Amino acid sequence: MTAITPLRDFVTRFTQLVEQEPPLDRALNEGSILLRKLVARDGWLPEAFARPNPERYSQYLLHADPLERFSVVSFVWAPGQTTPLHDHRVWGLIGVLRGREREQQFERDPDGHFKETGETFLEEGEVATLAPGRNDYHRVSNALSNKASVSIHVYGANIGAVSRATYDIETGAEKTFISGYSSDVVPNLWDRSLERSAA
Numbered sequence: 001m002t003a004i005t006p007l008r009d010f011v012t013r014f015t016q017l018v019e020q021e022p023p024l025d026r027a028l029n030e031g032s033i034l035l036r037k038l039v040a041r042d043g044w045l046p047e048a049f050a051r052p053n054p055e056r057y058s059q060y061l062l063h064a065d066p067l068e069r070f071s072v073v074s075f076v077w078a079p080g081q082t083t084p085l086h087d088h089r090v091w092g093l094i095g096v097l098r099g100r101e102r103e104q105q106f107e108r109d110p111d112g113h114f115k116e117t118g119e120t121f122l123e124e125g126e127v128a129t130l131a132p133g134r135n136d137y138h139r140v141s142n143a144l145s146n147k148a149s150v151s152i153h154v155y156g157a158n159i160g161a162v163s164r165a166t167y168d169i170e171t172g173a174e175k176t177f178i179s180g181y182s183s184d185v186v187p188n189l190w191d192r193s194l195e196r197s198a199a
């Protein structure tokens, strides 16, 4: 076993999961259990994918399913950083690996205006879920003022390539965006030489 093994195991199990029906409930229920296990301990995320950027929050791709059925991303918030109000349009899982996150949930009225319906603080090891038509609008912030927070997100698509939207909380005005990713590289899950030579 090497440091990256928990992430590779997670990717393998999640791939098996998305091959089963029905994908949404499987992802949310069984996927949450897998993610809770992944974020229950630290030490597997390479440092380059946990690095805060003082300019804006980072989203590092850790793995994209070759069929783009899911993607795994590390979100890194420096102190004080926050997302705009946004949607996802695919299911999502959020698990906190380090620090503490504040999630504000919103509902959209038929006239397009938003109202805040709840606020949750996610602690290390906790997992939250998102589903289109159920709870797809939120705003996420680092709840810590003195250090970075890191969370691991899983989405039901190659999330960096999904056309979705941010919203003005006051007016409801919608702005389309495609997030992309903060890095051009992904962690190497597949160098198994150490464990193979040990075996």
Ligand code: FE
Pocket (backbone or CB within 6 Å): 086, 087, 088, 138, 140
């Ligand atoms: Fe989000």
